[in-house]
Amino acid sequence: MKTRNYLFCTFLLLSFLTKAADKATYRGTVFLDLNKNGVMDKNESGLEGVLVTNGKEVVRTNDKGEWNLVSNHQSEYFYVIKPSGYQVPVNKNQIPQHYFYLTSENKTTGSIDFPLYKTEDENKFSVVVFGDPQARGKREMNFIFHDAVEELIGTDARFGISLGDIVADEPEMMDDISAGIARIGIPWYNIIGNHDNDRDAKTNEERDNTFERLFGPSTYAFEYGQVAFIHLNDIYFNKNGKYKPHFSDQQLEFVKNYLDRVPQEKLVVLMMHAPLVACDNRDKMYELLQNRKHSFSISGHVHEQVNLFIDEEMGWKGETPHHHLINATVCGSWWCGVNDELGIPHATMNDGAPNGYSIVTFAGNKYSVRFKAARRPENYQMNIYMPDEIEANSLDTTKVLVNVFAGSERSVVEMTVSGTDKWIKLGKKDQIDPQSLKVHLLNPYLEKEIEGAALEDILGFKMDYPSVSTHMWEGYLSQDLKPGTYNLSVKTTDMFGQTWTANRIFRIKE
Missing domain, CATH: 3.60.21.10 (Metallo-dependent phosphatases)
Known part of the structure; x- marks a missing residue:
């Protein structure tokens, strides 16, 4: 029994020593890179209070800009959490270079330094x-x-x-x-x-x-x-x-x-x-x-x-x-x-x-x-769906449907018709966008072939069945409108107070 206990204790001790041997402390400095050469020169000083992490622990640099972290991983990132008022270098593809990747091949006992450039962050x-x-x-x-x-x-x-x-x-x-x-x-x-x-x-x-x-x-x-x-x-x-x-x-x-x-x-x-x-x-x-x-x-x-x-x-x-x-x-x-x-x-x-x-x-x-x-004006924020021509006796059953692309439950959507000063509030109702459904229904035509080539290779790829949109509003026009040509204006104000308008011309027949 004593021999078994001795062997077990020896095993635990060896396991502990092996794990301890795997651990290493890595150090470095976060510094103000005055000449932007990526190297801490003699005339450049460390930055105090900057956060550095290994993706788990987070430490602050001391008054000399120094940091240290213990690691027991075979591979690990160390990186600086860029503070406000500073920038990190970027590579030719404008990718921020805020990190050092430590692997078993490049384990270092040297200093892992992070350069920062001073900038003016706007509020x-x-x-x-x-x-x-x-x-x-x-x-x-x-x-x-x-x-x-x-x-x-x-x-x-x-x-x-x-x-x-x-x-x-x-x-x-x-x-x-x-x-x-x-x-x-x-x-x-x-x-x-x-x-x-x-x-x-x-x-x-x-x-x-x-x-x-x-x-x-x-x-x-x-x-x-x-x-x-x-x-x-x-x-x-x-x-x-x-x-x-x-x-x-x-x-x-x-x-x-x-x-x-x-x-x-x-x-x-x-x-x-x-x-x-x-x-x-x-x-x-x-x-x-x-x-x-x-x-x-x-x-x-x-x-x-x-x-x-x-x-x-x-x-x-x-x-x-x-x-x-x-x-x-x-x-x-x-x-x-x-x-x-x-x-x-x-x-x-x-x-x-x-x-x-x-x-x-x-x-x-x-x-x-x-x-x-993409490639649309900044104020293109909605689509309005309604018939171009409406029978006068169908006004009470003709729906106006609006897809406010960035709308939410906190948006307000209203419409008014030219010649009137009345704004009608539309109700939010989740539903499929009719134009998306129409395009989806063109899929069978894209499957056809002309001289051995599928039409989708020429005209574009088939679309999935549309989802239920969470930013649709609907309402009905006033029954008091007389025959003629009108402009429908739709106004939406979002949760941030931004207001957008769109217009659609339509006709009412006798």
């Missing part, structure tokens, strides 16, 4: 947000550039973000797409989506390899103005290659450790690919956020635009509901639909909203969102 600034560019091959990569990127060149936005599904299962294309988006001329952050992973990888961690080689860690944070941005990889693959929206324990611990160091008056913005409400352990993330007064979150993935207000019925226990935006997609409905005169599909999303992106404007710890349809 009010804008950010471009792309959902799902999702290119299948170079043809669709060029759709991204011609449909969305080119019109953003010269933007005054401070940086941009892609919310995942940059590609459609071809991760080797992400570098070329990144190079095109870089022509906008602003720093660009990326989030990984379920179609960005390495398909042949054996483990969930290995599926990020190409993404991380190009863009750095798939979960990270940075600050600008009065806003703390947290970018999360919420796509988890099991050993069978199936994925689910999920936050890992390490991510949750990182968010907790970081938020413990973020002042309550700052706005916290979570960015991810799959919607927050779809994550199987979303309640754990709610617990980290719900006691903060200022929070907002954005995702993509769904190919619809939806404003969700997460409340107590959905598991949120904060004083007020949490706003989660499922962002518009650049690819719309996967670059499907009839091609226009430039050969680019109309790519309407499944809810009838056009493909596009968001411009999010921050002012202190407040924010507002403006939807921008």
Whole structure:
């Protein structure tokens, strides 16, 4: 018995010593890079109070800008959480270089230093947000550039973000797409989506390899103005290659450790690919956020635009509901639909909203969102559906239907007819967008062949059956209208106080 106990104790001791040997302390300095050469020169000093993390623990630099973290991982990222008033270097594709990737091959006993440049953060600034560019091959990569990127060149936005599904299962294309988006001329952050992973990888961690080689860690944070941005990889693959929206324990611990160091008056913005409400352990993330007064979150993935207000019925226990935006997609409905005169599909999303992106404007710890349809005027914010010609005795049964692309339950939608001063409030009613259904019903024609070629190869790809849109309003015209030609004006005011109008001319017959 004594021999068995001795052997067991020896085994425990050896296990402890082995684990201790695996651990190592890594050190570095965050410094003000005056000449922007990426090296800490003798005349350059460290920056105190800057946060550095290994994706789990979060530490502050001391008065010399020094930090240290213990690691026992074979591979691990160390990165600086860019503070407000500073910028990190970017590479040729405008990708922020805020990280160092430690592997068994490049383990170092030297200093891991992070350069920062001094900037002037505005209290009010804008950010471009792309959902799902999702290119299948170079043809669709060029759709991204011609449909969305080119019109953003010269933007005054401070940086941009892609919310995942940059590609459609071809991760080797992400570098070329990144190079095109870089022509906008602003720093660009990326989030990984379920179609960005390495398909042949054996483990969930290995599926990020190409993404991380190009863009750095798939979960990270940075600050600008009065806003703390947290970018999360919420796509988890099991050993069978199936994925689910999920936050890992390490991510949750990182968010907790970081938020413990973020002042309550700052706005916290979570960015991810799959919607927050779809994550199987979303309640754990709610617990980290719900006691903060200022929070907002954005995702993509769904190919619809939806404003969700997460409340107590959905598991949120904060004083007020949490706003989660499922962002518009650049690819719309996967670059499907009839091609226009430039050969680019109309790519309407499944809810009838056009493909596009968001411009999010921050002012202190407040924010507002403006939807921008690709290659359309800024004020193109709705479609009005009604007959061009109406029988006078059918006015009471003729429906006016309006799809307000970025509308929500907090939007107000009203209409008025020329020659009257009466505004009629429309009622919100979720339903299928009629034009989306009409385009979907053209699918059988696209399947036909002409001289051996399917028409969809020429005119565009078939569309999925449309979804029920969450931003539809309906109402009826006044029965007092006389025969003649009229203009119907529709006005919508959103949750941020932004007002948009649209017009439609119609006729009333005897």
